[in-house]
Amino acid sequence: MPYKVLVIPGDGIGPEVVEAAMYVVNAAAAKFGVELEVKTAEAGDAALRKYGVAMPPETLKLADAADVIFKGPIGESAYDVTSLIRMRYTLYANIRPVKDLPGVPAVKPIDCVFVRENVEDVYVGAEYKVGDVAIALKVITGQGTRRVARVARRYAEARKRRVTIVHKANVLRVVDGFFRDVALEELRGLEVDQMYVDAAAMELVRNPSRFDVVLTTNQYGDILTDLAAQVAGGIGLAPSGNIGDNKAMFEPVHGAAFDIAGKGVANPIATILSAAMMFEWLGRRDAAEAIRAAVEKSIEAGYKTPDIGGKYSTKEVGKYIASIL
Amino acid sequence: MPYKVLVIPGDGIGPEVVEAAMYVVNAAAAKFGVELEVKTAEAGDAALRKYGVAMPPETLKLADAADVIFKGPIGESAYDVTSLIRMRYTLYANIRPVKDLPGVPAVKPIDCVFVRENVEDVYVGAEYKVGDVAIALKVITGQGTRRVARVARRYAEARKRRVTIVHKANVLRVVDGFFRDVALEELRGLEVDQMYVDAAAMELVRNPSRFDVVLTTNQYGDILTDLAAQVAGGIGLAPSGNIGDNKAMFEPVHGAAFDIAGKGVANPIATILSAAMMFEWLGRRDAAEAIRAAVEKSIEAGYKTPDIGGKYSTKEVGKYIASIL
Ligand SMILES: CC(C)[C@H](C(=O)O)[C@@H](O)C(=O)O
Ligand SMILES: CC(C)[C@H](C(=O)O)[C@@H](O)C(=O)O
Numbered sequence: 001m002p003y004k005v006l007v008i009p010g011d012g013i014g015p016e017v018v019e020a021a022m023y024v025v026n027a028a029a030a031k032f033g034v035e036l037e038v039k040t041a042e043a044g045d046a047a048l049r050k051y052g053v054a055m056p057p058e059t060l061k062l063a064d065a066a067d068v069i070f071k072g073p074i075g076e077s078a079y080d081v082t083s084l085i086r087m088r089y090t091l092y093a094n095i096r097p098v099k100d101l102p103g104v105p106a107v108k109p110i111d112c113v114f115v116r117e118n119v120e121d122v123y124v125g126a127e128y129k130v131g132d133v134a135i136a137l138k139v140i141t142g143q144g145t146r147r148v149a150r151v152a153r154r155y156a157e158a159r160k161r162r163v164t165i166v167h168k169a170n171v172l173r174v175v176d177g178f179f180r181d182v183a184l185e186e187l188r189g190l191e192v193d194q195m196y197v198d199a200a201a202m203e204l205v206r207n208p209s210r211f212d213v214v215l216t217t218n219q220y221g222d223i224l225t226d227l228a229a230q231v232a233g234g235i236g237l238a239p240s241g242n243i244g245d246n247k248a249m250f251e252p253v254h255g256a257a258f259d260i261a262g263k264g265v266a267n268p269i270a271t272i273l274s275a276a277m278m279f280e281w282l283g284r285r286d287a288a289e290a291i292r293a294a295v296e297k298s299i300e301a302g303y304k305t306p307d308i309g310g311k312y313s314t315k316e317v318g319k320y321i322a323s324i325l
Numbered sequence: 326m327p328y329k330v331l332v333i334p335g336d337g338i339g340p341e342v343v344e345a346a347m348y349v350v351n352a353a354a355a356k357f358g359v360e361l362e363v364k365t366a367e368a369g370d371a372a373l374r375k376y377g378v379a380m381p382p383e384t385l386k387l388a389d390a391a392d393v394i395f396k397g398p399i400g401e402s403a404y405d406v407t408s409l410i411r412m413r414y415t416l417y418a419n420i421r422p423v424k425d426l427p428g429v430p431a432v433k434p435i436d437c438v439f440v441r442e443n444v445e446d447v448y449v450g451a452e453y454k455v456g457d458v459a460i461a462l463k464v465i466t467g468q469g470t471r472r473v474a475r476v477a478r479r480y481a482e483a484r485k486r487r488v489t490i491v492h493k494a495n496v497l498r499v500v501d502g503f504f505r506d507v508a509l510e511e512l513r514g515l516e517v518d519q520m521y522v523d524a525a526a527m528e529l530v531r532n533p534s535r536f537d538v539v540l541t542t543n544q545y546g547d548i549l550t551d552l553a554a555q556v557a558g559g560i561g562l563a564p565s566g567n568i569g570d571n572k573a574m575f576e577p578v579h580g581a582a583f584d585i586a587g588k589g590v591a592n593p594i595a596t597i598l599s600a601a602m603m604f605e606w607l608g609r610r611d612a613a614e615a616i617r618a619a620v621e622k623s624i625e626a627g628y629k630t631p632d633i634g635g636k637y638s639t640k641e642v643g644k645y646i647a648s649i650l
């Protein structure tokens with residue numbers, strides 16, 4: 001049975017980076033004998049303009065039926081697409097590996113994996129406005145914390161058995177304190193330390209190599225992973241996987257970057273490395289490792305987009321990486 | 326009438342950096358003829374151990390009577406001291422200038438002022454736990470946003486008339502959207518742009534000189550100012566002022582740093598520059614400018630603590646700066 005892959009190209013540079021990544025996906029599937037049944041669907045700002053809804057019913061039906069979603073960045077309607085998918089399929093762990101690549105100047109060496117809780121916190125969408133006061137709920141559950149902490153445990157066990165829990169329990173004593181306590185319980189037996197989110201932001205610039213696996217709540221993870229990606233050499237390189245118990249979605253960490261859309265200069269590596277994560281999640285580590293190796297080789301060979309000092313186009317980089325798999 | 330200054334040395338390195346800063350405060354007051362009536366009081370972890378309460382009633386009484394509070398960092402009980410003072414006296418604007426200093430290696434050049442809302446957001450302390458669910462309220466009011474936006478306007482008018490509003494209104498449409506809308510209204514006539522908090526964290530590493538005045542909510546401000554201080558060359562240099570309509574508190578951005586407490590190696594510059602902000606708030610720009618100039622001269626002369634590559638002690642740096650005012 002082939003794996004059902006739903007591709008959502010998305011907005012801005014999305015269609016370009018996804019097209020480039022699909023060269024690699026198809027080449028890897030062929031080379032490693034992974035059967036994929038690929039469908040493509042619209043979602044995002046363009047869909048909103050066209051159909052009046054950012055996530056059209058047809059796309060939703062295809063997403064429901066898919067094993068895995070491979071998605072480009074979404075523009076202003078990201079909450080209605082990206083967050084909706086995360087919530088609807090309870091993709092509770094957002095995995096964001098951050099590692100500087102040889103040949104790309106990093107601010108400082110970094111090699112860590114963020115495990116970001118992905119469906120709770122202020123992202124639950126419980127917001128109210130009454131007169132002059134607006135209130136949003138920040139929600140943390142024990143169940144939600146336990147399951148994402150277990151994912152962090154698995155990553156830590158495959159790495160250095162070290163986890164840093166990032167929270168702000170000195171201020172948010174109840175909610176962040178609850179997250180910390182449940183996480184500590186689930187991570188027993190590993191080497192665990194804790195850091196306040198403000199200190200963690202600072203440390204990611206001062207001494208990023210002190211982090212290995214980082215477990216944190218949804219919004220802190222949103223902020224810290226963009227930051228960490230920049231420390232590693234730029235947001236154009238950072239992949240991510242949104243993992244649930246039965247479904248997953250893979251996407252670059254970066255946004256739609258409308259200012260450079262259509263110019264063929266967007267870096268497809270974040271999306272290509274997201275494809276590698278997808279193969280790994282499908283149980284095909286061979287294909288995943290081959291893609292990662294080809295990405296490193298392409299950079300060494302100078303096949304780079306302008307953001308990391310090259311002169312090649314999005315498409316050229318994608319095709320080159322596909323060709324050397 | 327002398328100004329009533331309450332000094333709270335705080336925890337960890339607090340007593341050391343405050344002692345060093347007080348050499349400078351006293352020298353500046355004498356030189357510029359600023360009459361200060363200085364009292365000192367306990368608060369923080371040490372007070373908690375001694376009296377069972379982090380903010381003893383006696384300290385509170387002195388704080389009530391003071392015109393201005395000059396405070397070192399507080400340890401684990403910071404919420405009960407620092408946040409309490411901010412809330413009790415409605416010190417609604419937290420001003421955090423971030424600027425790299427000549428002679429201190431910065432990650433990248435940066436020169437901006439953060440205006441952080443200081444009494445709302447998830448800091449209001451409305452948290453609940455019921456069974457497996459913990460909930461905190463994130464509260465934004467129109468009044469609270471308007472008054473802090475007006476402070477940002479004043480800073481922008483004295484600088485480049487540019488403000489960046491940082492929020493996450495693509496996800497928090499109601500609360501962050503409300504903050505943005507009210508801020509936009511208050512900042513009319515200035516050059517205003519907006520950035521999502523995750524993108525802002527990234528930009529602070531990628532291109533920090535694009536920021537001038539930054540207006541943001543309480544928790545985003547907490548995270549971004551630590552980050553920005555690190556970009557500027559280290560948290561040991563970052564001062565802050567918590568400003569209300571009738572009272573203010575000045576303190577370094579850094580924490581109690583228990584690991585280096587008592588060793589005489591803590592950098593007093595963040596606290597000394599906070600003293601400069603205090604003189605400015607008291608209407609004595611002459612004293613403030615003299616302190617800032619003396620700090621720059623001390624670094625040029627090599628009177629630096631180990632964190633920025635020097636070999637002098639906290640006390641020596643404080644005394645030297647006081648001596649060249
Ligand atoms: C676009 C937005 C909804 C999303 C988020 O905040 O989670 C994005 O920033 C991300 O990190 O995937
Ligand atoms: C200590 C803590 C309560 C405080 C905060 O989060 O505001 C500190 O980090 C700060 O930035 O002043």
